């Protein structure tokens with residue numbers, strides 16, 4: 001199970017690395033001060049692969065700005081990370097970001113539960129500009145969750161699927177068992193409702209092996 005730990009400051013890296021995450025996600029939209037300096041500082045502190053995410057307010061984050069501003073912020077940071085999360089609304093800038101030598105995690109977050117055909121269309125759209133599609137949805141019922149698990153199992157790989165909210169938080173440990181590339185966790189400050197601490201997710205992962 002590839003465990004991503006989301007962080008919002010360079011100060012927690014020393015604590016985070018002890019849990020040996022597969023990736024560290026740097027949530028740029030939740031950070032203060034000079035973002036480039038902080039990403040450089042994180043890069044100097046660890047060799048663990050980094051994901052840079054500047055999450056829009058529309059998709060659950062705190063960034064408020066147009067796609068050009070998003071690119072001006074993320075562009076200089078890309079060379080210091082391994083993967084950049086690019087929401088569909090910013091996809092026009094994906095070629096420029098990719099030219100920095102990183103993989104694109106093409107993401108879409110919705111408070112809805114798309115039907116299986118809709119999930120397939122979202123996947124196709126995300127793959128049109130990204131290396132790994134990430135689809136985060138909000139199941140309302142166990143049947144919704146069954147459909148998401150089946151979609152994940154049957155989808156082309158790599159793919160990342162996850163859920164919003166606390167009701168079905170256990171799906172964060174189940175979806176990777178059916179092919180989701182990553183599961184996201186926290187190291188003290190959740191960046192989304194329902195996240196487990198990386199210590200917990202590591203324990204779950206070890207128990208489910």
Ligand SMILES: O=C1C[C@@](O)(C(=O)O)C[C@@H](O)[C@@H]1O
Nearest residue numbers: 006053136163184191192195
């Ligand atoms: O897209 C995701 C998933 C996430 O929202 C979660 O639900 O754990 C956490 C975000 O930091 C990350 O960019």
